[in-house]
Amino acid sequence: MSAQTAGPETLGHLSEEPKGEDPGSSKARTITGKSPMRIALGRLLRDKIAIVCLAVVLFFVLIAIFAGPLQKAFGVTTDTAYPSQFLNLDGTPRAEFGPPYGGFTMDHPFGIAPRTATDNLAFWLQGAQNSLQIATTATIVAMLLGVTLGLLGGFLGGVVDRVIGFVTDFFLTLPFILAALTIAPIINERFRDSDNYPTIQVIALIGVLAGFGWMSVARLIRGEVLSLREREFVQAARVMGMPTRRLLLKELLPNLVAPIVVASSLMLPAFVAAEAGLAFLGIGVTTRPSWGQTLNQGIGFFDNYPLYLYQPLIAIVAIVLALNLLGDALRDALDPKTRR
Numbered sequence: 001m002s003a004q005t006a007g008p009e010t011l012g013h014l015s016e017e018p019k020g021e022d023p024g025s026s027k028a029r030t031i032t033g034k035s036p037m038r039i040a041l042g043r044l045l046r047d048k049i050a051i052v053c054l055a056v057v058l059f060f061v062l063i064a065i066f067a068g069p070l071q072k073a074f075g076v077t078t079d080t081a082y083p084s085q086f087l088n089l090d091g092t093p094r095a096e097f098g099p100p101y102g103g104f105t106m107d108h109p110f111g112i113a114p115r116t117a118t119d120n121l122a123f124w125l126q127g128a129q130n131s132l133q134i135a136t137t138a139t140i141v142a143m144l145l146g147v148t149l150g151l152l153g154g155f156l157g158g159v160v161d162r163v164i165g166f167v168t169d170f171f172l173t174l175p176f177i178l179a180a181l182t183i184a185p186i187i188n189e190r191f192r193d194s195d196n197y198p199t200i201q202v203i204a205l206i207g208v209l210a211g212f213g214w215m216s217v218a219r220l221i222r223g224e225v226l227s228l229r230e231r232e233f234v235q236a237a238r239v240m241g242m243p244t245r246r247l248l249l250k251e252l253l254p255n256l257v258a259p260i261v262v263a264s265s266l267m268l269p270a271f272v273a274a275e276a277g278l279a280f281l282g283i284g285v286t287t288r289p290s291w292g293q294t295l296n297q298g299i300g301f302f303d304n305y306p307l308y309l310y311q312p313l314i315a316i317v318a319i320v321l322a323l324n325l326l327g328d329a330l331r332d333a334l335d336p337k338t339r340r
Helices: 036-045 048-065 069-072 119-154 160-172 176-191 197-211 215-228 232-239 244-281 291-301 306-334
Strands: none
Touching: 036 306, 048 069, 048 119, 048 306, 069 119, 119 197, 119 215, 119 244, 119 291, 119 306, 176 197, 176 244, 197 232, 197 244, 215 244, 215 306, 232 244, 244 291, 244 306, 291 306
């Protein structure tokens, strides 16, 4: 194949051969091979939008990881204050404690919450931590479930594939919001008096998110496996008598890394938005600080204190938009055929 038809991303980088040099010399044309992951990484690093989105995502990840130390650094806490010492009669913060009637103060950089007088920055940091923890855990659980069922259905076929397909279609017919509205009151009534109620509420929310998020992944992986199982390396492994478990984990799964990464990068922002939406409706996590709870409370004070509503709203929009754009960039980098 000539150098004109061999692109640098498929066969490697071809260095220029100086005129008059002996082809056998050390300065002759050399070929440096590139792995598919290195090629994808190179495409991703050349995408300026992807780099900006990655920086935004890393910013929120660091906030979620170091929410506790950041609260100590700013001297803020989520502990309930005495509202009468900080609020006016209409429930809004006094001018000396920040917006909306006063300037910003380092004692409360984001101001204080109306009606409760709790620190907004502390709740914002804790909300970021809880939202990303729940969304990330639900994404991992949904991916494990979807990838496992997709692998088994696509590779084994027959009755197994039909049963998994029926279960997938059944869950796709169930409305997510209706199921959440049904499950939340049951959990609340059953475990409200339990000492582990906050933990149970989080586990239930993760179960609802993952239970209604794995179906698209299972279908995607099944389609990929149906194509891969007819490839020569899979047929050779079967002829050699390789056990099914080893064939799935050692032969098929490594070839599914790209679609799994893309699917998880697009599922995570959906779960972040869903967690905030359920908390806004009052059926999500209510025992921990949440951006959705702040949105719900901020609606009533929008006319006098719009910043109270904008703080979590801007954060949700920023993280969801950054994760979605980063997921699209990962898809384009891993599969050049999808590049727009």
